[in-house]
Amino acid sequence: MVFLAPKKNLFNLYFLRYKFIFLTIGLLFVYILLNGDIRSNINVRKCFSDINVQNKIEDILLSERKPRKGKTIFFHETSCNIPDTLNHVRLKARQACAIESAALTNPNLDIYVLFASPKILNNQTITPILESILSYPNVYLRNVNLWSYAADTPIYEWFKDGKLFKSKYIYSHVSDFLRYLTLWHWGGTYLDLDVVMMKTIENIPPNFAGAESIYHVAAGVLNFDWDGFGHEIADMCLRNFQTHFDGYDWGKNGPGVITRTLHEICKTKQIYLMTRSRCFNFNVFQNETFYAVPYTHWKYFFDSDYLERTLEMTKNSIAIHVWNRYSSDTPIIVGSNVAYGVIAEKFCPKVYKSSGKYF
Template sequence: MPRLNSTRLVRLVVVLIGLSAIGLIFKQSKNTLPHIEDLLQSTIQPKHGKNIFFVETNCSWHEHSKAFRLLNLTVRQACAVESAALHNPSFQVFVLFACSTYREAALPAPIKATLGYKNVQLRQLQLLEYVKDTPVEQWFQSGAIYNSSYIIIHMSDFLRLVTLYRYGGLYVDTDVVVLRSLEHVPPNFAALESDAFVANGVLSLAQTGIGHSIAESCLRDFQQNFNGSAWAQQGPLLVTRVMHRICNTTDLKSLVNNRADCQSFRVFDSKAFYAVNGDLWRNFFEPSELEPTLELTKSSYMVHLWNNSSKALYVSVGSKSPYDVYAKKHCPKVYATAGKYF
């Protein structure tokens, strides 16, 4: 048998660890904590289109126990979940963890706050099973995705598409605050992030018809154009490429609020979900920007906080910054658990 050089050996080990550790549940001994329920085995399954999905793909090892992370959400992630559940009571809100996740007897306060809503469901995914019977099953089994330099981001990009392909519904990033109901918005929509790009931070696809066709097209594009060294290649760039093909145009602004031009798929303008663009993310955290930001987002369905830029900036509870005001109103239970900082 030929010998593997060190680089190939390390890569093989990484792929094998990724597929087994993330995709499979470890056998439990008497001393292990229980896993949270697997989505595919759950008694509560996603409804036909009446679902909001969040995905958590940070599967880093727990520093002390050397086991996978315990069930947790940051306060801001929990705020996103609560705001979705609060404003959309007829939807099931699923938080999907892409790794074996353990549940302690005493739940962290943000998690406990979200579970105060009967429509919030926390589930883990067994990835090898989850991708079965999808267009990317064999590609995923090859381990190609683990060559990514941005595995947490690219796994999130991947799983939102697999989830919408399987169930239909609405995918939402965890760095948002939902401001009002989406229950009466017809399915199959996304929104411009700018004049040139359709974002994938909010994506609605029905389980049948054009929604399912778009989900399939996105998955095939993910496989065919996968580039693990390009941060946005599988995210907004992918959705934009698919929209160009499906809608037969590169003039994305012409599609805004015009379902007739894109097979009943709707493209919202940026004000619906991204009224404060990524360059102005600090405005969410400055008390002096409260009135202008509230005015700018008064007709928005949600606000996007641009976590990649804002995650290290903490907010004092009661600071009257825009984010503080949004959180107090739209995720009150989580806000009450935050302590001094949010």
């Protein structure tokens, strides 16, 4: 006699079978995802790791000539080497423009360009753009080993944990990490590579930044004294960075750090009240000093119809910020009548001339 299983039992058997299949697929997906993150994390770490080759530019900590504390302007280039390849120093015209403008307007300050991913330099690989900035006697190129640079600082234990390398915005967040760490080491001024200096900062008292809006202090221009309260601010910023780090938030670890730190120091969230008298001799310059053209109007720098308006907006500025995050793919024909080009021709003339057809 043959006994047939009830329909309900057959349904349960099929349900269990497909449940097992879907569970297996899900676990496999998670395994692949996690291992992909691990491999990606290893590759990111590797591209910032040191290399032992000839013609490598000097390490900032090992170089005989080191930055003058409080008398140096720093730039950071944080693009990543492709693992197992030799990477020569390469700077885009606009990056080089920022460097030249700093050197031109501040001849009594040192200008250090720090590379987070080790770079090589020899006579055969110097481009006309690179030659332009190296013609200034106060410009120096240095490699930075992230691990040794962070050692013996308040952020080293956090850094070793590897959270930084899991960031969605790794290059931007390495830059955020380095700007506060560099100012902790040496003091002085940090500038973004999309800032063009138009006036000297040599005579401005130390400890300052600039407002981006009524709510935020920007991190594209930062100056901390190398000792005393300036060093305390740098220390506070490093601790704030690691406490609030979010690898999925682009701005929380850069402008967010200095804004939160100044909230604590100045006992106010009103940016316009962050003056030297209230903030223990730290000053936040108002928008027109460094960020006269807000990011929402970045196209003003690239549109000839806004030339006169943009030059009027920036006539009292110490520097301009051209918002590379939004503008990097917008070409400028050398000689065209746009504000960025007009300003670049004046304040980074060698780079502008050597950039070719497009700036």
